[in-house]
Amino acid sequence: MSASIATNQTILVVGGGISGMTAALEAAECGKQVILAEKLPTLGGRTALLYRYFPKMCHPVCGLEINLRRLKGNRNVRVLTMAEVSAISGTRGDYTATLKIAPRYVNEKCTGCGDCGKAVTAEIPNPFNYGLDKMKAAYLPHGMAYPQRYVLDPSIVGTPDGEAAKAACKVGAIDLGMQEETIELKVGAVVWATGWKPYDAAKIQPYGYDRFANVITSVEFERMCDPHGPTGGKILRPSDGKEAKNVAFIQCAGSRDENHLRHCSRICCMASLKQTQYVREAWGDEGKSTIYYIDIRAIDRFEDFYQMVQRDSTVSFIKSKVAKIVQDEKTGDVVLHGVDTEGYKRYATPHDLAVLAVGMEPSIKGVSLPADIVLDSSGFIETAGDGMFSAGCATNALDVNRAVQNATAASLRAIQVINKTASMEKA
Amino acid sequence: MSEQATARYTNDFLREVEKNVEEGHWVKMCMQCGVCAGSCPLGSAWAHPPQEIFMMIRAGKREEVLTSDSMWMCTSCYNCMVRCPRQLPITHIMHGLANYAHRLGLSPKGQPTQATATLFWNNLIKKGRVNELTFSLALYFKDGFVQGIKNALNMQAVGFGLMKAKRLNPMEILGGHAVKDQAGLKAMIAKAREIEDRKKGFAK
Ligand SMILES: Cc1cc2nc3c(=O)[nH]c(=O)nc-3n(C[C@H](O)[C@H](O)[C@H](O)COP(=O)(O)OP(=O)(O)OC[C@H]3O[C@@H](n4cnc5c(N)ncnc54)[C@H](O)[C@@H]3O)c2cc1C
Ligand code: SF4
Numbered sequence: 001m002s003a004s005i006a007t008n009q010t011i012l013v014v015g016g017g018i019s020g021m022t023a024a025l026e027a028a029e030c031g032k033q034v035i036l037a038e039k040l041p042t043l044g045g046r047t048a049l050l051y052r053y054f055p056k057m058c059h060p061v062c063g064l065e066i067n068l069r070r071l072k073g074n075r076n077v078r079v080l081t082m083a084e085v086s087a088i089s090g091t092r093g094d095y096t097a098t099l100k101i102a103p104r105y106v107n108e109k110c111t112g113c114g115d116c117g118k119a120v121t122a123e124i125p126n127p128f129n130y131g132l133d134k135m136k137a138a139y140l141p142h143g144m145a146y147p148q149r150y151v152l153d154p155s156i157v158g159t160p161d162g163e164a165a166k167a168a169c170k171v172g173a174i175d176l177g178m179q180e181e182t183i184e185l186k187v188g189a190v191v192w193a194t195g196w197k198p199y200d201a202a203k204i205q206p207y208g209y210d211r212f213a214n215v216i217t218s219v220e221f222e223r224m225c226d227p228h229g230p231t232g233g234k235i236l237r238p239s240d241g242k243e244a245k246n247v248a249f250i251q252c253a254g255s256r257d258e259n260h261l262r263h264c265s266r267i268c269c270m271a272s273l274k275q276t277q278y279v280r281e282a283w284g285d286e287g288k289s290t291i292y293y294i295d296i297r298a299i300d301r302f303e304d305f306y307q308m309v310q311r312d313s314t315v316s317f318i319k320s321k322v323a324k325i326v327q328d329e330k331t332g333d334v335v336l337h338g339v340d341t342e343g344y345k346r347y348a349t350p351h352d353l354a355v356l357a358v359g360m361e362p363s364i365k366g367v368s369l370p371a372d373i374v375l376d377s378s379g380f381i382e383t384a385g386d387g388m389f390s391a392g393c394a395t396n397a398l399d400v401n402r403a404v405q406n407a408t409a410a411s412l413r414a415i416q417v418i419n420k421t422a423s424m425e426k427a
Numbered sequence: 428m429s430e431q432a433t434a435r436y437t438n439d440f441l442r443e444v445e446k447n448v449e450e451g452h453w454v455k456m457c458m459q460c461g462v463c464a465g466s467c468p469l470g471s472a473w474a475h476p477p478q479e480i481f482m483m484i485r486a487g488k489r490e491e492v493l494t495s496d497s498m499w500m501c502t503s504c505y506n507c508m509v510r511c512p513r514q515l516p517i518t519h520i521m522h523g524l525a526n527y528a529h530r531l532g533l534s535p536k537g538q539p540t541q542a543t544a545t546l547f548w549n550n551l552i553k554k555g556r557v558n559e560l561t562f563s564l565a566l567y568f569k570d571g572f573v574q575g576i577k578n579a580l581n582m583q584a585v586g587f588g589l590m591k592a593k594r595l596n597p598m599e600i601l602g603g604h605a606v607k608d609q610a611g612l613k614a615m616i617a618k619a620r621e622i623e624d625r626k627k628g629f630a631k
C-alpha cells in the first residue's frame with residue numbers, strides 16, 4: 001500500500017474503540033483528513049463486548065450504530081482494520097507512523113454471506129467472547145462488526161480448510177496469497193485511543209482464576225449475559241452448566257493493589273452494580289447477588305444507580321476484600337473466605353459463581369513510543385508531547401461517557417495542530 | 428489543612444505509635460480492606476487480627492491494644508504482608524507493638540511467646556551464645572517444678588536424638604560455650620539499648 005493516502009495535515013487516530021471513533025469523527029466532521037487505525041478486524045473496541053451500559057442499561061448497539069452511521073456518511077475518515085500502529089517517530093506536524101497490517105485473506109468484494117464459515121471445519125477460541133467458546137476459523141467478529149467483512153484465521157491458510165473457504169466464496173473475495181505488510185504514514189497529529197485490557201486475573205493467586213472453573217472475570221460475565229454470547233444469555237456455571245443463581249462479585253480484583261495495579265479502575269464498582277441487575281433480570285427474586293467491596297466508588301451522578309441497587313432486596317453488600325477462594329470439589333461451589341470488616345466477623349461463604357471485577361490495564365504496552373510520551377506509574381498516558389494527544393481509556397480508567405468527552409477534547413487539540421501546520425505551509 | 432480540621436482524625440495514641448513503634452508510621456496507610464485478617468492462619472484463634480489492631484490504634488484504644496496478647500500470637504508467616512494491597516510491613520508492626528508493650532510493662536503476664544522470648548534473650552546475652560541445654564530446661568520449668576519434670580519426660584526422646592546428632596551437648600550444663608570478647612559484647616548490647624531507648628522514647 002502506498003503512503004500517499006496521508007499528508008502532514010492528516011490526523012492519525014490509533015485505536016478504533018468508542019474513543020477513537022469519536023475522536024476521528026469529530027475531526028472529520030470539521031473537515032480534517034483522518035486515518036483511523038484499528039488492530040483488530042473490527043471497530044468498536046471493548047464497548048461492543050458489553051451486554052448493557054450503565055447507567056441507563058441500554059444496549060451498546062445504539063451508541064455504536066450512531067457512530068457507524070456518521071462514519072459511513074463521512075468521506076474524510078479512512079478506516080484501516082487489522083492495522084496495528086507499532087511505532088511513531090518525529091515531531092509535531094511531521095510524524096512518521098509505522099503500521100503493521102495483518103492479512104485478512106478476504107478483500108472488499110465480501111458480501112458477508114457466511115458461506116465460507118459454513119465450508120470451514122476448523123474452530124478457534126473466540127476472542128470476542130474472551131475465549132469462553134469457539135468459533136469457525138472463517139468468521140465475522142460479531143454482529144456489530146464494522147466492516148461487515150469476514151476474516152480467515154491464518155491457521156487455516158495452506159490447509160484444505162483454506163481451500164474449502166475459497167471454493168465456497170461465489171464472489172471471489174478470498175485471496176489466500178495476502179501477506180503481512182508494513183507501511184509508513186506521514187501525519188501531522190496523532191490521537192492515541194488505544195484503550196485498555198482486563199488485568200490478567202490469574203496473577204491474583206489466592207483467587208484461583210487459573211485453577212477454578214467457577215471463578216470468572218467481569219468481562220466474561222458480560223459475554224455470558226449477552227444473548228449473542230457463549231451461553232445464549234444464560235447465567236450458567238462453567239464447571240457443570242448448572243444455573244448460577246447465587247453470584248458473588250469481588251471488587252478491586254487486581255486494582256488498588258501495590259502488588260497488581262496501583263490505581264482504582266473507577267468503573268468496576270459500577271460494572272458490578274450493573275451486573276447484579278443482570279442476575280435479577282435472569283432469575284427475578286430467586287437470584288442473589290453479593291458484592292464484596294472495600295468501598296463502593298460510584299462517582300457523582302452514578303450515586304443514584306448505587307442507591308437503586310441498594311434498595312434491591314436480592315443484592316447484599318459485604319465490606320471486605322476477599323482473602324481467598326476455594327472451589328468445593330463435590331458441589332462445584334466456590335467458597336469465599338475473609339473477614340467482614342464491619343464487626344470483624346470471619347466468613348466462609350459458598351456461592352454458585354464468583355465474578356472478579358478485574359481492573360483496567362492500559363493496552364499501550366509493547367508499542368515503541370517517542371520519548372515525549374510520558375506514562376504515569378500505571379502506564380496510562382499522562383502527557384503525549386506537542387502534537388500527540390491521548391483519548392479515552394488510554395488516558396485513564398474511564399466509563400464510556402467520560403471516554404467520549406475526553407476523546408472530543410483530544411480531537412479539538414489535534415485539529416488545532418493541523419490548523420497551525422496548514423497556516424505555516426501557506427506562509 | 429488546619430490543625431483543627433484534622434484534629435478529630437488523629438489522636439495521641441496514633442502519634443505515639445508512629446513515633447515509638449518500629450514501622451509504626453505505616454499504620455495510617457491501612458485502608459481497612461481486611462485481607463490481612465482474612466489471610467492470617469491463626470484465624471479466629473486470637474482476639475484482634477492486624478486490621479483490627481490498626482483500627483484500634485487509630486481509635487486511640489491504647490490500653491486495649493498494648494495489653495492485648497494479639498501481637499504475641501503472630502507466627503511471622505508473612506502471609507498478610509505479601510498480600511497487603513498497601514504493602515504495610517504488617518508482621519514487623521506486630522512485632523514492634525509487642526516489643527513496645529513489653530518495654531512499657533503492659534504486655535499480658537505469662538503469655539507463652541513473651542515468656543519464651545524473654546528466656547531466650549536472657550540466656551543469649553549472658554555469653555553471646557545460646558546455651559541450648561539451659562534454655563530448654565528453663566523453658567520446661569517455667570510453669571513450675573512438677574510441670575517441668577513432665578515436660579522433660581515428654582521431650583526425652585527428642586533430647587536424646589539431638590544429643591546423638593551432636594546438636595545438644597550435656598556438658599553445656601557446666602556453663603557452656605561463649606564468644607571470645609565478652610566485654611565487647613556487653614558494650615555492644617549497651618550501645619544498642621541506648622539507641623533503641625532513644626528511638627522508642629525510653630531515653631532518660
Ligand atoms: C466489566 C466492565 C463493564 C463495563 N461496563 C460499562 C458500562 O456499563 N458503561 C460504561 O460507560 N462503561 C463501561 N465500561 C467501561 C468501557 O468498557 C470503557 O469506557 C470503554 O471501553 C473505553 O473505550 P476506549 O475506546 O477508550 O477503549 P477500548 O474499547 O479498549 O478501545 C481501544 C481500541 O484500540 C485498539 N488498539 C489498541 N492498541 C492499538 C494499536 N497499537 N494499534 C491499533 N489499534 C490499537 C484496540 O484493539 C481497541 O479496539 C465497562 C468496563 C468493564 C471492564
Ligand atoms: S468471503 Fe465470500 S463466502 Fe465468505 S462471507 Fe465473504 S462473500 Fe461470503
Ligand code: SF4
Nearest residue numbers: 252255265266268269
Ligand atoms: S471502581 Fe471500585 S472495584 Fe474498581 S478499583 Fe475502584 S474501588 Fe475497586
Ligand code: SF4
Nearest residue numbers: 457458460461463511
Ligand atoms: S491488608 Fe493492609 S490495607 Fe488491608 S487491612 Fe490489612 S494492613 Fe490494612
Ligand code: SF4
Nearest residue numbers: 467501502504505507
Ligand atoms: S505474619 Fe503474623 S499476623 Fe501476619 S498472617 Fe502471619 S501470623 Fe498472621
